[in-house]
Amino acid sequence: MRKVQVVKVLLVDDSEAIRESFGALLATAPGVEVVGCAEDVASALAAIASTRPDLIVLDARLRGLDKGIDVLRHVRQNYSDIQVVVLSAFSWASMRKRHMDAGAVAYFDKSTEFSQARDCIVALSSARSIKASTDRS
Incomplete structure (x- = not known):
């Protein structure tokens, strides 16, 4: 039996x-554990450093001048092992493309794709478990 x-x-x-x-x-x-929450770029960067998550669910547009893509770029430059799933109120194709090009593994619309985002995270969790079990073999 495979350990999750x-x-x-x-x-x-x-x-x-x-x-x-x-x-x-x-x-x-x-197979999913929420280890923390953040509401802006500064608190996100601090939480990433302190919790070392495997995956970040990231809002594309944070309040004020802060941008979710800044967090995404920071993660790609400093934590190549962390995956980022974007969950946004903006379903524009250009916004989706910009975040995917910056390194997001998926981009979902908050208003219509909440459950798909959850399913994606479960699939990423399952894939991580499979990889971990084959790495130990």
Whole structure:
């Protein structure tokens, strides 16, 4: 029997309601543990350094001048092993392309693709568990 490796997830969104509701949705996902939340770029960078998540669920547009893509670029430059899934209220193709080109593994629309984002994270968790078990063989 294969042991499920838990994927540590950090939620970064300027909406407390989104952090809470998506966190609750992820709490039902097998192999997923939410290890922290952040509401802006500064708190996201601090949380990344302190929790070392395996995956970040990132809002594309954070409140004020802060941009989610800045967090994504920081992660790609400094933590190549961390995956980033973007969850955004903006479903524009140009926004999606910009984040995918910057290194996101997926981009989902908050208003219509919440459950697909959860399913993607479960699939990434499962793939990580499979890789871990084959690495030990």
